[in-house]
Amino acid sequence: MKTRKFVLSEKEMPEHWYNITASMTNKPLPPLHPGTLQPIGPEALAPLFPMELIKQEVTSEKWVEIPDEVRDLYAIWRPTPLYRAYELEKVLDTPAKIYYKYEGVSPAGSHKPNTAIPQAYYNKQEGVKRITTETGAGQWGSALSFACQHFGIECEVYMVKVSYDSKPYRKLMMNTWGAKVHSSPTNHTQAGRSILDMDPNSPGSLGIAISEAIERAASDEHTKYALGSVLNHVLLHQTIVGQEAVKQMEMAGDMPDIVVAPFGGGSNFAGISFPFLRLNLEEGKHIRCIAAEPASCPKLTRGVFRYDFGDTVGMTPLLPMYTLGHNFVPAPIHAGGLRYHGAGVIVSQLLKDKLIEARSHDQLECFQAGVLFAKAEGIIPAPEASHAIATVIQEAIAAKISGESKTILFNLCGHGHFDMQSYEDYFANKLVKHEVTAEDIADSLSKLTTPEIA
């Protein structure tokens, strides 16, 4: 009988996270202070993050040990299974061998707890009483609620109003794990009040929610802030995904030619691809790593590489990133986790150096891919995950045309159980393409006054 799943025991769980910057020839450029335009040091982040996470943000060590307490909690759902997608291969009639790593087995239903658990852990170590964060689609807010619950830390989530209203079950999931969830903008913060003054019916945005969460953390010494993607330490934590996958591909007696993951801020993609990229950087392998982003928010494929703010209102340091401009407003696609204007610093440098690839997909193509996958393999994917599936299908068809038997691995980062409304909209033909025009992008970029990169 063929093997569908490659499963590791808890004892085989990796003991270190992998820091790819140690293997990169061109290191990422430093973040800049928006006033002085000088590189900022770790101390600038101290009001928002515990020191151990700041150390991880700037570390040059290649391997960062995962604390036993974190590995113990990872064991609630990790190691996650790696599947051979026999049924999808059959439907696509492709000579390609397709594998996927399934992160939807976590209690929150996605890869996000991989960083929520260590972030909550380090905050707890340093006596933090409360963590604030923002959430759009709700995956990250759920994960942090779950993690904080375990460590007895209060969790306060600023959830973008449109999501708060349209995704009541995600909110309820956070409540079940004991988190307070606010519909953002609120009137608890200066940032929120200033928005509501201008527009009492504001639908909110991720940028506003970030501002509210940061303001709240900065104004209380017992409160810190947590981010679910983009930053180096977040990407670092996610590398447990790819490290497990390397072992599991070895169990399968195979090695990918192509690794694919959805792309929002970068942690999903980094998580699965960096441990394979290490084999390229250090052992001369040639594994193609492809980031799959939405056509409605195409920072990697159509953005520019320059300094920009990480948030919409300009409260963060300037980061060297592929960006559409921090004022870019992506269309309201259902893959809320991918609606972010920029790409994390490390991933941006890798793309600049042509060490990774990027591709964009329209949401209709993604839902078509997601339904095809659900029918074949059973698991109903989150809309974010369907972006990777769309890329995989293209590559599998290319393999069929060329007659080559490629091995493709992708990150099935989460299930779609809390996204069924989006499937309903898709089946009811309510979804439209959201292509961005060249004018939209040029317009957004023309407003940037942040430093360009030579």
Add this chain to the structure above:
Amino acid sequence: MKTRKFVLSEKEMPEHWYNITASMTNKPLPPLHPGTLQPIGPEALAPLFPMELIKQEVTSEKWVEIPDEVRDLYAIWRPTPLYRAYELEKVLDTPAKIYYKYEGVSPAGSHKPNTAIPQAYYNKQEGVKRITTETGAGQWGSALSFACQHFGIECEVYMVKVSYDSKPYRKLMMNTWGAKVHSSPTNHTQAGRSILDMDPNSPGSLGIAISEAIERAASDEHTKYALGSVLNHVLLHQTIVGQEAVKQMEMAGDMPDIVVAPFGGGSNFAGISFPFLRLNLEEGKHIRCIAAEPASCPKLTRGVFRYDFGDTVGMTPLLPMYTLGHNFVPAPIHAGGLRYHGAGVIVSQLLKDKLIEARSHDQLECFQAGVLFAKAEGIIPAPEASHAIATVIQEAIAAKISGESKTILFNLCGHGHFDMQSYEDYFANKLVKHEVTAEDIADSLSKLTTPEIA
């Protein structure tokens, strides 16, 4: 580091289902023809079920081989993990060791695909083109949709109208897997039309939906019917759960003193408990097996053991069962999977012979237990599963009081991702106790004209 999950490889998946009737001294009484009151033979079931399933329904063999094709599809999610619930133990401050088998990892989110896959397989073997079924909460309809999709069989689900209206995402899940879902009563069947004639706004019931599904199957030679619990072959298929659990408890170097499962028609409970009961029946062990049922539908704890119909409108053979009467209408609790008036034949005989125990819980106690579990262990349980958790908590507290270190195992049969509305209602204090009065039960039973059992 302690081990949280005990995981089997696909190669270690059991190769046989276990038929407990082969180990029972008192065999279950035969089903009777409602007209003649004579035992019916297997041929009476031929219009509804494929012959291989009918053979399994009446087999006296102890071990029934699982076809390779079925084991191959089981491998999409099986073997499922067995967890040690360290966090729950900590919260309860109990000397008891608590383990749970987690069936929510299946694509449909519950244990139901364990029988949906083989039922679809045997139907396919015999050339069946379409399968009809009913569904209440939607777990069974989802599982069968998923299974039929794999075998290219059309699936037609009659979903109780109140569920159809209140659980749109369950319906959508079935649609995603290609099933047709009807809001029952429909006007496609005689049974449905007769109900609508009397009450055009009928909210439907499981009994009506069963009648519609059976009528449709009986009137078309290419169409068969499938049931998700109660029948012997369904219980048989679920024993893979307990057989894996026996192996996993051995891996953990432990053996349960108590095994607990939710009880609707019996397949959930049978699945995990029968392989442990085998150790009692054949090897002189004394493992207590407890069925946890809703206080609003207490057939095991407050029903009578007599012949009754399996459906509400009286289309099935008479079955020897613990029953509240086939006209009993359970309160609209959220654990829709447990709202069934009777208990399967095998389980009823075991209870009659005091080889198993039963206990009932009010829904408020169950939600309290479910939220406690979700906070401790992360996984949000289905309302059905919370009934088992309520029993486990009672036993864990009893162990604390007596100071004994009991080992408790329960079946966490599914996640609650499609039941978040019920959690919302619970948090909003919208749920009430639904105790059944002695008068209600006496009234329902007084209407029975079916044969009593000496």
